[in-house]
Amino acid sequence: MNDLQPTVPVNTPLLRIDRLSVSFETSLGRVKAVQEVRLDLHERETLALVGETGCGKSVVASAILRLLPKNASVQGKVIFAGRDLLSLSEKEMARIRGCDIAVIFQNPSLALNPIIKVAEQIAEPVQIHKGLSRHRAIPMAEDMLRRLGLRERTLSRMYPFQLSGGMNQRVMISTSLILSPKIIIADEPSKGLDLSLASQVTGELAKFRDEIGSSLLLITHDLLLAREVSRRIAVMYCGEIVETGNSGEIFDEPLHPYTKALLNCLPERGFQPISGSSPSMIYPPTGCRFYPRCQKRQKKCRERPEMVKRNGRDGGMSREVRCWLC
Amino acid sequence: MLALLKAVNVSKAFESGLIFKKHRLVLHDISLEIEEGRTLGLMGASGCGKTTLGMILGGLERPSSGCVFYRGIDIKKLRGDDYLAFRREVQMVFQEPEGSLNPRKSIERSIHEILGLLEIPKREWRNRTSEALEKVGLSEELLCRYPGQISGGQCQRVALSRVLLLNPKIMILDEPTSALDISVQAQILSLLKDLQRDMGLAYLIISHQPEVIMFMAHEEIVLEDGVIH
Numbered sequence: 405m406n407d408l409q410p411t412v413p414v415n416t417p418l419l420r421i422d423r424l425s426v427s428f429e430t431s432l433g434r435v436k437a438v439q440e441v442r443l444d445l446h447e448r449e450t451l452a453l454v455g456e457t458g459c460g461k462s463v464v465a466s467a468i469l470r471l472l473p474k475n476a477s478v479q480g481k482v483i484f485a486g487r488d489l490l491s492l493s494e495k496e497m498a499r500i501r502g503c504d505i506a507v508i509f510q511n512p513s514l515a516l517n518p519i520i521k522v523a524e525q526i527a528e529p530v531q532i533h534k535g536l537s538r539h540r541a542i543p544m545a546e547d548m549l550r551r552l553g554l555r556e557r558t559l560s561r562m563y564p565f566q567l568s569g570g571m572n573q574r575v576m577i578s579t580s581l582i583l584s585p586k587i588i589i590a591d592e593p594s595k596g597l598d599l600s601l602a603s604q605v606t607g608e609l610a611k612f613r614d615e616i617g618s619s620l621l622l623i624t625h626d627l628l629l630a631r632e633v634s635r636r637i638a639v640m641y642c643g644e645i646v647e648t649g650n651s652g653e654i655f656d657e658p659l660h661p662y663t664k665a666l667l668n669c670l671p672e673r674g675f676q677p678i679s680g681s682s683p684s685m686i687y688p689p690t691g692c693r694f695y696p697r698c699q700k701r702q703k704k705c706r707e708r709p710e711m712v713k714r715n716g717r718d719g720g721m722s723r724e725v726r727c728w729l730c
Numbered sequence: 731m732l733a734l735l736k737a738v739n740v741s742k743a744f745e746s747g748l749i750f751k752k753h754r755l756v757l758h759d760i761s762l763e764i765e766e767g768r769t770l771g772l773m774g775a776s777g778c779g780k781t782t783l784g785m786i787l788g789g790l791e792r793p794s795s796g797c798v799f800y801r802g803i804d805i806k807k808l809r810g811d812d813y814l815a816f817r818r819e820v821q822m823v824f825q826e827p828e829g830s831l832n833p834r835k836s837i838e839r840s841i842h843e844i845l846g847l848l849e850i851p852k853r854e855w856r857n858r859t860s861e862a863l864e865k866v867g868l869s870e871e872l873l874c875r876y877p878g879q880i881s882g883g884q885c886q887r888v889a890l891s892r893v894l895l896l897n898p899k900i901m902i903l904d905e906p907t908s909a910l911d912i913s914v915q916a917q918i919l920s921l922l923k924d925l926q927r928d929m930g931l932a933y934l935i936i937s938h939q940p941e942v943i944m945f946m947a948h949e950e951i952v953l954e955d956g957v958i959h
Contacts, residue, residue: 432879456911456913456914457881457882457910457911457914458881599938599939600775601776625911625912626911626912627912665913666912666913668916669912669913669915669916670912671939671941671942671945672941674945675915675916675919675920675945676916676920677913677916677917677919677920678913678916678917681881681883681884682881
């Protein structure tokens with residue numbers, strides 16, 4: 405699927421996340437979920453954001469679309485089409501959500517309304533954003549379902565609880581893509597699906613991305629899926645991006661000790677666990693966040709490293725890493 | 731060697747419909763054996779009957795026909811202390827770690843619940859709790875927290891620590907890592923291997939991931955539409 409990607413992204417990114425920090429005020433203390441994240445997503449590019457559960461990946465997705473709860477405090481910029489999404493009014497954001505930037509949430513059984521037929525749910529964005537009547541929007545929804553492999557006409561008249569997890573995920577994808585958005589944010593699209601179903605669903609998502617020419621921000625903890633679908637990967641640990649680079653380079657020559665340790669957890673590398681446990685997001689380590697678990701830690705690692713550029717295979721400075729030792 | 735747990739010609743059908751009864755056969759003529767200290771892997775796609783078979787072997791579901799033997803005795807005929815010993819020695823670990831724990835009880839209370847059932851004197855609870863946590867690599871800091879305040883991997887470790895307090899001989903692990911991400915999956919699988927080596931446990935590990943089965947199991951069987959292939 406990598407071959408389907410355009411080889412060189414254009415210079416101006418479609419979406420630029422600049423020094424994005426998100427924290428949540430809770431009864432236990434301030435949770436520092438995302439810390440100074442910088443990411444660029446180019447036109448027709450697929451970027452995978454990978455990391456362990458709880459490292460802040462989904463918070464980044466919600467922050468882009470401003471879907472965070474009220475106890476969240478957000479700093480930084482999210483630039484889309486020359487405008488900072490974080491400073492737009494709610495009315496302007498509502499126009500962008502679904503139309504320009506769409507999100508596919510994990511757990512479709514929870515994201516879909518259980519008491520509305522699936523075709524009605526898929527047709528809703530068309531009715532709201534394009535002002536089409538229900539009469540014209542429903543056939544469009546049925547067509548989307550057909551294109552995603554749900555060809556039986558009766559399926560569109562069913563409720564989410566009457567469909568399997570894989571079918572519901574396809575309904576979610578149809579709802580998100582029916583307006584041909586410029587950016588698709590897929591938050592763990594394969595979570596809860598078994599291996600063959602996950603591969604089918606993501607294959608269809610990648611096919612659709614190519615058909616409508618969208619950019620895809622894939623958020624996943626599944627490293628193999630990230631390698632299969634995306635051209636670039638950003639590795640996140642404890643709220644920070646620790647390494648970015650082309651998928652092949654990240655897998656073949658990882659630079660950051662965390663990326664190396666994460667790849668060693670893969671089945672083909674013998675399920676080698678990372679020693680220690682993830683640090684608290686309320687009291688994260690002050691220096692490098694991986695310092696307490698790093699096998700190569702030095703005294704210097706107690707200070708916070710900056711993200712630095714490194715040579716990629718293509719000769720350009722296409723890689724970035726946050727480590728004193730790399 | 732005598733099989734610790736053995737299924738002989740086990741079939742299971744579920745009934746549906748109020749007036750017009752329909753029977754759906756989910757398991758057909760399954761026979762298998764689990765020996766002491768060994769791991770049997772049970773693999774198959776979603777909905778093929780893996781969990782139902784695990785529940786039958788764990789005594790949580792009755793087969794429609796066929797028998798399950800524990801240490802050579804049909805589990806239907808177990809009574810009194812023998813039945814209690816079976817329930818204690820054959821334990822299940824489920825897929826959703828958060829679902830295995832009561833969300834309204836702290837981790838400490840969840841562990842104490844087991845110690846109370848085992849009628850262990852209260853003065854020993856503190857030491858026994860520390861030992862249980864140490865076995866699964868958790869710190870005592872977590873004791874005052876609730877399941878919603880700890881990660882999925884930590885929840886699964888707490889669930890394992892509760893099971894280990896009962897001193898089981900066989901653990902039926904139903905997709906024990908499929909709700910966890912890759913790094914936590916590696917931690918749990920390596921912990922399970924260590925426990926097997928130290929305590930001589932037998933496992934039936936149920937998974938749809940062939941790589942998990944290959945890593946853990948000494949023997950493996952594949953279930954397809956309720957039939958062993």
